Amino acid sequence: MTERRSRMPAHEPPVRAPRYRWRPRLRVFADKRGGWTILTAAGEELRLRNAAAVAIGEALAAGTTEAECLERLARAFPDAAPDRLRSDLRGFLAELRDADLIVGEA
Numbered sequence: 001m002t003e004r005r006s007r008m009p010a011h012e013p014p015v016r017a018p019r020y021r022w023r024p025r026l027r028v029f030a031d032k033r034g035g036w037t038i039l040t041a042a043g044e045e046l047r048l049r050n051a052a053a054v055a056i057g058e059a060l061a062a063g064t065t066e067a068e069c070l071e072r073l074a075r076a077f078p079d080a081a082p083d084r085l086r087s088d089l090r091g092f093l094a095e096l097r098d099a100d101l102i103v104g105e106a
Contacts, residue, residue, distance in 0.1 A: 017065040018104035020093065026101065028061065036061075038101065046101075051076055056092060060102060066093065 022028045027039040036048040036057035048057045055072045066089065073085045096102040 017067060019063045019065055020060055020069075020102050020104045021063040022060050023101055023103050028057075030061075040101075052088070053092070056089070060096075066090070069093075 022038070025041050029037055031037045031047070033049065035054055038046040038048070040046070048054055052073060055076045056069055059069045059072050069089055070082075070086055073080070073089060074082065077085065093102065097104070
């Protein structure tokens with residue numbers, strides 16, 4: 001009689017979503033108008049004022065995943081289509097990455 005062994009797939013560690021945050025060399029602070037001001041090492045000043053950018057800025061200050069940012073946006077804009085929020089968020093995060101303003105760590 002032969003013994004049958006089940007072949008179980010090897011377990012791979014779960015892939016962790018990157019946590020995005022403001023790049024450490026930046027000075028980022030909540031300003032008096034309810035937005036975010038970003039001062040770069042080169043002396044540039046950027047301001048985030050609209051509701052979506054402010055919600056994402058708050059999330060980045062704490063360190064966040066894309067999914068957590070998306071949840072914040074969904075709460076801030078309950079009538080918006082989830083696919084539209086996801087697309088806009090990914091575009092904005094890409095712009096911030098391209099401008100070297102955020103880092104993502106797995």
